[in-house]
Amino acid sequence: MSRALSTLLLLSVLLPAVVGAREVRVEVRDPKGEPVADAVASLTPLEATPVVQPPAEPVSVVQEGEEFRPHVTAVVVGTRVTFPNRDAVQHHVFSVSRAKKFDLPLYRGEPREPVLFDQPGVVSLGCNIHDWMSAYIVVLATPYFARSGTDGAAVIGGIPPGRHRLEVWHPRARSALTREVVVAGGGAATQVIALTLGVDRRVRRAPDSAGGGYK
Amino acid sequence: MIRHVLFTASLAATALAGPAWLPYAGTAAAWHGNITNANRPADVIGALRLGAEFGAARRQPLGRDDTLLTAISARAEAWPRFDGLDRAGAGARVAWQRKFGLGAFAPTLSLEGAGEWMGARESGRAGRLGLLALTARQRLAPAWVTRGRHELARHDGRAAAFDRTGRETTLALDWEVAAGWRLTASVARRRGDVLAYATPPRPDLLREGRATGLMTTFDRERPMMSYLVDARSLTGRLESAFTLDARQTLLLAAEYRETERGTVRYLNRNLSLALDRRL
Numbered sequence: 125m126s127r128a129l130s131t132l133l134l135l136s137v138l139l140p141a142v143v144g145a146r147e148v149r150v151e152v153r154d155p156k157g158e159p160v161a162d163a164v165a166s167l168t169p170l171e172a173t174p175v176v177q178p179p180a181e182p183v184s185v186v187q188e189g190e191e192f193r194p195h196v197t198a199v200v201v202g203t204r205v206t207f208p209n210r211d212a213v214q215h216h217v218f219s220v221s222r223a224k225k226f227d228l229p230l231y232r233g234e235p236r237e238p239v240l241f242d243q244p245g246v247v248s249l250g251c252n253i254h255d256w257m258s259a260y261i262v263v264l265a266t267p268y269f270a271r272s273g274t275d276g277a278a279v280i281g282g283i284p285p286g287r288h289r290l291e292v293w294h295p296r297a298r299s300a301l302t303r304e305v306v307v308a309g310g311g312a313a314t315q316v317i318a319l320t321l322g323v324d325r326r327v328r329r330a331p332d333s334a335g336g337g338y339k
Numbered sequence: 340m341i342r343h344v345l346f347t348a349s350l351a352a353t354a355l356a357g358p359a360w361l362p363y364a365g366t367a368a369a370w371h372g373n374i375t376n377a378n379r380p381a382d383v384i385g386a387l388r389l390g391a392e393f394g395a396a397r398r399q400p401l402g403r404d405d406t407l408l409t410a411i412s413a414r415a416e417a418w419p420r421f422d423g424l425d426r427a428g429a430g431a432r433v434a435w436q437r438k439f440g441l442g443a444f445a446p447t448l449s450l451e452g453a454g455e456w457m458g459a460r461e462s463g464r465a466g467r468l469g470l471l472a473l474t475a476r477q478r479l480a481p482a483w484v485t486r487g488r489h490e491l492a493r494h495d496g497r498a499a500a501f502d503r504t505g506r507e508t509t510l511a512l513d514w515e516v517a518a519g520w521r522l523t524a525s526v527a528r529r530r531g532d533v534l535a536y537a538t539p540p541r542p543d544l545l546r547e548g549r550a551t552g553l554m555t556t557f558d559r560e561r562p563m564m565s566y567l568v569d570a571r572s573l574t575g576r577l578e579s580a581f582t583l584d585a586r587q588t589l590l591l592a593a594e595y596r597e598t599e600r601g602t603v604r605y606l607n608r609n610l611s612l613a614l615d616r617r618l
Binding site for chain 1: 442513518
């Protein structure tokens with residue numbers, strides 16, 4: 125019995141999952157089975173190079189209440205992202221990530237120009253004034269992706285049939301989890317992904333002194 | 340006093356007219372266990388101080404790594420038990436700040452200058468305060484920040500009896516316990532003038548400092564003598580700050596200070612409660 129189980133487990137690792145669907149619902153859970161939000165699931169076709177068409181309009185990552193919203197944004201390579209500041213205080217948005225290094229010195233309102241994200245990878249954002257402000261932009265070389273909501277589900281649609289690499293990333297996962305899947309036909313299929321999350325090492329939002337710390 | 344209030348109001352109006360000024364207000368209540376800085380129990384007097392502050396601050400970029408911080412403020416303090424100590428005034432603060440790199444863990448250095456004019460109900464206590472300070476800040480871990488500060492301060496009183504000069508070095512450690520809750524422990528060493536009040540005659544105080552005048556501030560049957568002493572102080576302080584909402588912060592602090600010069604030694608134990616609010 126245990127031998128049969130071992131064989132089954134081995135096959136599940138070695139063989140790609142076959143999903144007869146043009147839409148894949150990826151359910152991201154932690155080891156306790158709780159839904160994991162803000163995970164980015166993407167499918168990259170393995171038999172053809174995906175055509176990536178960045179959106180004509182820039183994507184927004186807003187600064188509001190001295191936080192970035194949303195915390196995680198997924199975009200395709202070539203997307204321009206703007207960082208409007210809706211707070212009364214000024215922010216200094218920056219990234220030192222390899223995929224995109226930039227900084228937008230202190231400003232309020234709309235920054236002058238959107239930032240072009242032209243390399244795939246994970247870009248970690250911060251504010252150089254407010255230590256606790258952090259966010260991520262996941263830049264993908266595939267148009268098939270989704271971000272999980274509070275229910276842990278990320279629904280990826282419009283997927284062409286064929287073999288794909290499913291990749292799931294989360295800010296607290298040590299590395300992205302990958303799995304091969306085969307999309308075979310119409311309908312919908314579900315992939316359940318268990319992610320082990322590390323300790324949340326974000327800087328905690330400390331009480332601010334009056335005058336925004338300038339006093 | 341009216342002149343000072345008008346001056347303050349005009350400063351505040353100027354501040355609010357600017358595009359990037361952030362107005363704020365603060366109120367505080369503090370219990371001072373030994374406002375007379377006395378070293379004999381008969382002369383030790385405790386008193387409550389109530390304070391209010393209104394101001395505006397702004398941050399101007401000077402390139403990527405440098406920032407100019409400016410603030411103007413008006414404040415008043417009232418001592419319900421001893422109204423001779425009541426004061427009100429206005430001041431300005433300018434700091435140049437350099438952050439050596441980007442991110443939460445980049446160290447910061449700032450050089451600050453401040454000036455304040457204070458009026459007082461006892462006119463001799465009115466005067467000007469000047470301050471020069473150098474502060475370094477370094478985040479050690481996601482929840483831990485350390486700060487070091489050295490400052491020189493000078494108070495020029497209308498009456499020479501209230502002139503004081505001092506320099507102080509402070510080391511502080513912040514622990515951001517949870518979102519919206521910070522504990523700060525700090526120690527400070529000060530060397531400089533202190534005013535100690537005592538019922539004369541006090542030959543021990545005369546040996547260590549000089550008598551600067553008889554004071555009736557503390558409503559004693561016999562006036563107290565003020566002595567100006569160049570002393571060393573060591574202060575330990577514990578502060579807890581809580582975010583009440585997006586605009587308000589509550590601060591609780593306890594402070595213990597020991598001051599010494601030769602045979603003269605006295606203690607201060609202070610407690611304070613403050614509410615800061617962004618407007």
